Amino acid sequence: MQQLEWINVDALDVAVRVWHPDAPRTLVAWHGLARHGGDFAALARRLGPEWRVLAPDTPGRGLSTWSPRPERDYTYARYAEVAVALLDHFALERVAWLGTSMGGLLGLRLAAEPATATRIARLVLNDIGPELEPAGLSELGEYFSRPHEFTSFRDLEAELRHHYAGFGIADDDGWRRLALESARRLPDGRWSFHYDPAITAQFAHDTPRDLWADWHALRCPAMVIRGADSPLLAAATVARMAETQPGLITLEAAGCGHAPFLDRDSQVEPLRRFLAAEEP
Numbered sequence: 001m002q003q004l005e006w007i008n009v010d011a012l013d014v015a016v017r018v019w020h021p022d023a024p025r026t027l028v029a030w031h032g033l034a035r036h037g038g039d040f041a042a043l044a045r046r047l048g049p050e051w052r053v054l055a056p057d058t059p060g061r062g063l064s065t066w067s068p069r070p071e072r073d074y075t076y077a078r079y080a081e082v083a084v085a086l087l088d089h090f091a092l093e094r095v096a097w098l099g100t101s102m103g104g105l106l107g108l109r110l111a112a113e114p115a116t117a118t119r120i121a122r123l124v125l126n127d128i129g130p131e132l133e134p135a136g137l138s139e140l141g142e143y144f145s146r147p148h149e150f151t152s153f154r155d156l157e158a159e160l161r162h163h164y165a166g167f168g169i170a171d172d173d174g175w176r177r178l179a180l181e182s183a184r185r186l187p188d189g190r191w192s193f194h195y196d197p198a199i200t201a202q203f204a205h206d207t208p209r210d211l212w213a214d215w216h217a218l219r220c221p222a223m224v225i226r227g228a229d230s231p232l233l234a235a236a237t238v239a240r241m242a243e244t245q246p247g248l249i250t251l252e253a254a255g256c257g258h259a260p261f262l263d264r265d266s267q268v269e270p271l272r273r274f275l276a277a278e279e280p
Contacts, residue, residue, distance in 0.1 A: 015062060026051070112217040
């Protein structure tokens with residue numbers, strides 16, 4: 001991260017991590033349910049100085065505000081308001097969007113809604129789509145519905161390695177960096193993760209949405225990256241997505257589940273080519 005900017009949405013302070021602030025092109029990169037914008041550091045380095053990468057911490061995660069009203073603020077409707085505030089703050093009338101998991105569904109929502117569709121020039125969905133495998137979704141909800149507290153930092157790192165094995169991080173240094181960027185100390189001296197445990201309020205309070213309708217409404221170029229071992233996004237779903245959007249670009253990331261960390265050339269170079277293509 002080279003800069004940190006702040007956006008205020010009502011009473012929420014939203015941190016936005018910025019790489020290559022003077023680059024000629026911009027990519028908004030939005031993280032998954034219980035992660036933060038720092039996950040895109042490796043991607044930003046590999047994309048290089050041609051791309052300014054804007055990676056917000058969704059409210060309740062990372063450096064952004066924890067909400068006293070999770071039933072209101074930890075929902076896709078509120079995240080969409082934050083996204084529009086980000087686009088306005090950086091004067092982005094039209095921009096490429098990459099979203100991992102939750103961030104991908106948020107980008108799809110923006111690209112499908114008439115009020116915001118023209119602001120999304122290209123959409124990249126990282127291991128997410130309009131149909132999710134029930135078993136994988138249930139496991140995700142169950143995991144984040146219970147507290148995670150650890151007596152030592154070593155225990156926290158071990159849990160990260162286990163739960164986020166699908167990221168496909170290949171070396172110990174990468175796991176250690178992830179742990180350092182994911183930890184917070186509790187008042188009693190134990191360790192927990194960086195996010196507000198109440199982020200799971202969106203499972204209870206968010207309004208169900210017809211994601212296939214959103215996918216059919218999509219009019220911008222799109223790319224889907226799928227972890228080859230993903231428990232959440234089935235290969236058959238990606239095939240159906242391609243039937244609806246014949247121009248869809250797909251990439252299967254070997255050695256990854258949910259979700260590819262976008263930290264190696266085999267993932268980043270196809271993404272770079274998609275982002276750099278001329279608009280139809």
